[in-house]
Amino acid sequence: YSDSLEPISEESLKIPYNLHGIMHLTRENIIKNQISIPLTIVRPTLVYGENDPHHGYGPNLFYRKILLNEDIQIFGNGEERRDHIFIDDVAEIICRVILRKSIGSINAVTGKLITFLEIAEEMIANAKSNSKVIKLKRNGKMPHNGYREFKVNELRTSFPDFIPINVKEGLKKYKYWNYYYNFKNKMEVVCTTILMKRNGNALLQLRDNDPNITEPNIWTFPGGHKNKGEKIRDAALRELFEETGYKAKNNKY
Numbered sequence: 001y002s003d004s005l006e007p008i009s010e011e012s013l014k015i016p017y018n019l020h021g022i023m024h025l026t027r028e029n030i031i032k033n034q035i036s037i038p039l040t041i042v043r044p045t046l047v048y049g050e051n052d053p054h055h056g057y058g059p060n061l062f063y064r065k066i067l068l069n070e071d072i073q074i075f076g077n078g079e080e081r082r083d084h085i086f087i088d089d090v091a092e093i094i095c096r097v098i099l100r101k102s103i104g105s106i107n108a109v110t111g112k113l114i115t116f117l118e119i120a121e122e123m124i125a126n127a128k129s130n131s132k133v134i135k136l137k138r139n140g141k142m143p144h145n146g147y148r149e150f151k152v153n154e155l156r157t158s159f160p161d162f163i164p165i166n167v168k169e170g171l172k173k174y175k176y177w178n179y180y181y182n183f184k185n186k187m188e189v190v191c192t193t194i195l196m197k198r199n200g201n202a203l204l205q206l207r208d209n210d211p212n213i214t215e216p217n218i219w220t221f222p223g224g225h226k227n228k229g230e231k232i233r234d235a236a237l238r239e240l241f242e243e244t245g246y247k248a249k250n251n252k253y
Contacts, residue, residue: 003144009151010043010105040097042090044108045150048167049087050174059084062120063174066129076138078117080146083109086170096159110164111152122171191236192223193248205243 001021002013016022028041048059055061057075065072085108093108120133155162165173195203202221209217222243226235233251241247 003148005145005147007111007149007151008107010107010154038101038103040102041105042094042097042108043105044090045083045085045110045148047087047090048084048170052087058082058116059119059123059171059174062123066123066127066131069130071132071134072120072124073134073136074116074120075136076142077135078120078133079115080142080144080148081113081115082144082148083111083113083150084119084167084170085110086165086167086173088173089164092162093155093159096162100158102158106154106158107150107152109150109152109155110167111150112167113147113149114167119167119171122168123174126172126174189226189232189235190223191226191232191239192221193236193240193251194221195240195244195246195248203244 001008002015003017004012014025016025024043031041032039046056046058050063052060055064062072089110090108093106096102097106117133123129124131124133204219205222207213207216207218207220222240223236224239224243226232230238237248237251
């Protein structure tokens with residue numbers, strides 16, 4: 001969408017001012033021209049949530065900084081007001097679109113604005129972290145003139161019972177806050193062993209379905225935490241034996 005001082009809707013002008021926006025619009029047009037089946041374009045605003053791989057400026061990057069007990073750097077005073085949507089809400093919108101067999105376009109947004117400074121301070125408070133907010137001198141203009149608000153009319157009309165989570169509540173849904181507390185700002189070493197057969201099959205174990213442990217009820221390789229003074233290889237082999245009763249002989253590290 002083009003920059004606007006008015007809230008943006010699905011019908012707003014689409015003339016991107018940068019390559020990133022041009023890329024998104026071009027991709028949409030290619031898909032529309034190449035696909036003849038019913039199609040809905042879902043346009044999400046800034047998405048946040050656990051396991052994001054991009055380290056994008058905002059909640060996802062701030063979260064990693066806090067886990068490492070590092071300071072959070074923000075541009076200027078962090079005063080840009082943007083709309084952030086939780087990843088689970090994006091997924092729910094897409095599922096609803098599919099189940100309803102919707103056609104057209106819809107913005108995955110919350111209709112609420114928050115500054116990057118507010119997000120950083122909120123996350124630091126949630127984690128009871130020693131991280132600090134460091135303000136960097138801004139080089140150039142603020143993206144979107146520091147303001148990017150969306151209307152939610154289409155979303156409410158299409159799915160009246162859908163209410164996106166407030167960003168401050170969404171920030172509390174990041175996992176590993178307890179992980180952070182328990183290790184008292186220290187990142188402990190975790191070791192694992194991959195036990196493979198000649199046919200390429202590997203041994204996996206199902207973790208306990210206990211909400212108090214990290215990543216409960218998933219299949220993973222045998223492993224665990226390294227004890228103080230223990231070598232990584234020794235720790236991995238010890239964990240393998242403790243969890244499976246198997247002593248690996250021809251191991252590589």
